[in-house]
Each structure stands twice: as structure tokens, then as C-alpha cells.
Amino acid sequence: MTSFASVTLEVPDPTASDAFYRACGLGSFVKVRASDAPTTGFRGFALSIVVSQPGNVDALLGAALDAGATTLKPATKGFWGYGGVVRAPDGTICKIATSKKKDTGPAARQIDQVALLLGVADVKASKRFYVERGLAVAKSFGGKYVEFDTPSSAVTLALYPRRALAKDTGVPQEGTGSHRIVIGSDAGPFTDPDGFAWETASA
DSSP: OOOEEEEEEEESOHHHHHHHHHHTTOTTTOEEEEOOOOEEEOOSEEEEEEOSSHHHHHHHHHHHHHTTOEEEEEEEEETTEEEEEEEOTTSOEEEEEESOSSOSSOOOOOOOEEEEEEEESOHHHHHHHHHHTTOEEEEEETTTEEEEEOTTOSEEEEEEEHHHHHHHHTSOSOEEEOOOEEEEESSOSEEOTTOOEEEEOOO
């Protein structure tokens, strides 16, 4: 089975971005490196940060805003739980949410799970592409959502329709240029049907 090893964000200022992700508790989940590759609009992905209670959502959103993020969707309650969406200073979209509607303890900046959501044109086709390269499917809901089994990674990998992901995060779906993200694995370098680049992960 292919190992999904790392997520590297390509950013204009690695020092500033590293400080931002450390302030938000994401320092151990993502790497950063310098890039000035042209990009406009929606870059086709988001980081989904799952926490255990609403107070933790507010704590992490507050940390992100204090570190320079901007609000895309303020934290609100929904039938699915509670959450909000921010854009990091380097442009990366972060969704912070919980399925719980009430706090069961003191608020904390504690992250339970991080998922990399790739917005793709055709979820079923992208699923086939990744399965052919050795990724195992953990959950699949037709053309709406696919989650891969990534036991060796701190980050879960999932596919979402690009239009739906843009709507969910509060941005227009249009975008051009670099995704400014590189995924590391042991499957060797390749580029998926939506232009997301994979590289051989460093040991």
C-alpha cells in the first residue's frame, strides 16, 4: 500500500508561514517551502481541522486570526455541528470544525484530526487514479467524497468535488496557476488529473 507521508505548502515567506502554522497548532502537520509560482483565486484544496468541541474551534480560530489569518466564514452552528473557515496569510484555506454542539470541558487549542481536502473535477476518476497508484480507500460516497486510508500519516487525504469544496469554504471556485502544494509519498513523483503534484518523500 502506498504511504501518504507529508504535505508541503509552497509559500512566499517560509519563515512567516512557519510561524503562523506553529501558532495555530499545525506545525507538526504541514511543511512549508519558498515558492513564487503564479497563482490566482481558489487553489483547489483546503485543510480540514477537526476538534472535539465548539470551544476548541473558537480557540483555534482565535489563534489563527491573531496570527494574521482572515475570516472566510465566521464560526456558526449548523445541523452538522459547529465551525468556521479562515484563510492563512499565504492563502491556504483552513476549515476548523467539530461535530459536537456543546462543550464538555475547558476550551483548548487541541487538534484531533487534520485532513487535506483536494477539490477535483471528477471524484470517481480521481479515486481510480489514486487506487491504481496504491492508495487504499477508507470511505467512499460515490462522486461526492472519498477518504483514503493513510495510517502512516498525521494527515488524512480526501477528495471532494471542486465546486462543492469552494462553496463549503466560502470562495468562488475559479482559480488559475499553481496549487502551491506538494504531497509526499513513497509512490514516486507524479501529477494527478487535477494538477496536484506528488513527490518522493524524504526519509
